[in-house]
Amino acid sequence: MSGNYTIGRYLIDRLAELGIRDIFGVPGDYNLSFLDEIMEHPSLEWVGNCNELNAAYAADGYARIHGISALVTTFGVGELSAINGIAGSYAEQVPVIKITGSPSTKVAREGRIVHHTLGDGEFNHFSRMYQEVTVAQTTLTASNATREIDRVLKACWIQKRPVYINVPVDIHSQPATPPAEPLLKEEAKIRSERLQQMLESLVPVIEQAKSPVILADFLVYRYHAEEELKRFAEKVGFPVATLSMGKGAFNEEHPQFIGVYSGKTSAPYLKKRIDESDCILSIGVQLTDSITGGFSQGFSGDTVIHINPVDVVYHDQRFQDVGMKETLNQLADSLSARDKSTLAITPVTEQDANPSAFYVETDQPLIQKRFWDMMQLFIQKNDIVIADQGTSFFGSETVPLKEHVTFVGQPLWGSIGYTLPALLGTQLADRTRRNILLIGDGAFQLTFQEISTMIRQKINPIIFVINNDGYTVERSIHGPEQAYNDIQMWKYAEIPAVLGANENVKSYKATTEGxxxxxxxxxxxxPESLRFVEVVMGKMDMPELLSELGKVFAAQND
Structure with a gap:
């Protein structure tokens, strides 16, 4: 890079040190010169998005696969456009670095009435808003920049939530000293006495349990504990279930996997194993309404051992500073393996009493059940599956996944349209894996523009748009015939062409199974093409799980 070493270069070097290769965002006059430094960096690529909200969604998807991400917007208009996406990352504990280019320190100090402000001479309105959806915030100055950059980036990585860095336009070019040591030093060792106390207290409880079960969720993904979960489960032999936010965190083809638990809407066998267990090892779980059938879980809190990212809790005992990975490893080494015959596990792959071969009925109009049956056959080992909140999420929740499939959804924040830009992020995070997006027509209309960025980036995901003529999720809850649940019908299969599709983009429309x-x-x-398929189904045709949850949500809203 040209010139002397700068604050901007220091920040960008730290991003590269975290393994970030792609930076999302939208240019604006307060960040343009900082973007020049990004463009010059040998390890980073600028990914310009169609708008800042899409950039935030894309950064979220990137972080879920890579582990951390970054985006850059301009002050005011840009950062507020992105804040919904950052809020989703905060809610679902996704580490995203939000960088804002802002007016110069002199302009802010003098309170000038400049563009992208509220016209009152105040320059901290928007940074205060970000305090609610980030775990650390900073405005860089010439004197504090390197120290503050390191503090905030460490918080992002350790707490697995977004952070906010405000870079005044005159600060990034100020001189700085290159980093003297790695940003992330070796993690501190777990205090052995606390770990030993935890084992002495909980190993007897688990050993004495008659019907133990493992229930895992999304924090296994966030803290990269999939291998530790697998080792622990295989050592003890207990049945394993996940919640839908953590779907895919444990191999769904594994003989110990019994299904995706969703409270009273769960399959009977799964519901019985979880609700009647006398010892639930709850690993990285957060119970929410949309993943528990409206808080309809049937188990008692007294049976639950909570294995969280930084502590373990059982009844009134809390063992602090005991990490999830270390806990799983130590429990695996301390517990005896159960006899398989005493556990009598029926894996999800064998729970269908009358399995039958699938035959395509060529002229049969598509319906939800048959579509998901075909998706189960289409999704292959090592795929990344992204499902938007709606028919797509609740349909795919019940599809057994093959080994090493990563599942991405947003059931807690539940911002429709999130997944299409997130697909851009997940595919850029790992270009070697096949990415499959499942999204409804209502959600698609919010963020479809980002297909143009995918074409420009020369990536080849697969996009299924479920055209069921409106907001089917909302129809399932209230107002099935109300106009507010209607949307304008688009010629979806033609959208890629409008957005600049070339010979490397293939588009389809399917109304029948054939x-x-x-x-x-x-x-x-x-596989060398971006593939887009419009799938046409009836507007009141919905997955059985969504139909049941619609009734739950309707009652919850009364």
Missing amino acids: ELEDALKDMIAH
């Missing part, structure tokens, strides 16, 4: 089968075969034959 047309979908033909599209799936052609998509498999052309």
Whole structure:
């Protein structure tokens, strides 16, 4: 890079040190010269987005696969456009670095009435807003910059939540000293006495349990504990279930996997194993309404051992500074393996009493059940599956996934349209894996523009748009025939062409099982292309799980 070493270069070097290769965002006059430094950096690529909200969604998707991400916007208009996406990352504990280019320190100090402000001479309105959806914030100065950058980035990585860095336009070019030591030093060792206390207290409880079960969720993903979970489960032999936020954190083809738990809407066998367990090892779990059938879980809190990222809790005992990975490893080494016959596990792959071969009925109009049956066959080992909140999420929740499939959804924050820009992020985070997006037409209309960025980036995901003529989730809850649940019908299959599709983009429209089968075969034959398929189904046709949850949410809203 040209010139002397600067604060901007220091920040960018730290991003690269975290392994970030792609920076999302939208240019604006308060960040343009900082973007020049990004463009010059040998390890980073600028990914310009269609708008700042999409950039925040894309950064969220990138972080879920890579582990951390960053985006840059301009002050005021840009950062407020992005704040909804950052709030989703905060809610679902996704580490995203939000960088804002802002007016110069002189302009702010003098309180000038400049563009992208509220016209009152105050320059901290928006940074205060970000305090609610980030775990650390800073405004860089010439004297504090390197120290503050390190503090905030460490908080992002350790707490697995977004942070906010405000870079005045005159600060990034100020001189700085290059980093003298790694940003992330070796993690402190768990205090052995606390770990030993935890084992002495809980190992007897687990050993004495007659029907123990493991219930895992999304924090296993966030803290990268999938291998530790697998080792622990295989050592003790207990049945394993996940919640939908953590779907895929444990191999769903594994003989110990019994399903995705959703409270009273769970399959009977799964519901019985969880609700009647006398010892639930709850690993990285957060119970929310949309993943528990409206808080309909049937188990007692007295049976739960909570294994969290930084502590373990059982009844009134709390063992602090005991990490999830270390806890799982130590429990695996301390517990005896159960006899398989005493546990009598029926894996999810064997819970269908009358399995039958799937045959395509060529001229049969597509319905939800048959579509998801075909998706189960189409999704392959090592895929990344992204499902938007709605029919897509609740349909895919019940589809058993193959080994090493990563599942991405947003059931807690539940911002429709999130997944299409998130797909851009997940695919850029790992270009070697096949990415499959499942999104409804209502959600698609919010963020479809980012397909143009995918074309420009020359990536080849697979996009299924479920065209069921409106907001089917909302119809399931209230007002099935009300106009507010209607949307304008688009020619969805033609959208890629409007957005600049070239010979590397293939588009399809499927209204029957035969047309979908033909599209799936052609998509498999052309992995070098971005593939887009419009799937047409009835507006009141919905997955059985969504139909049940619609009733739950309707009652909850009364």
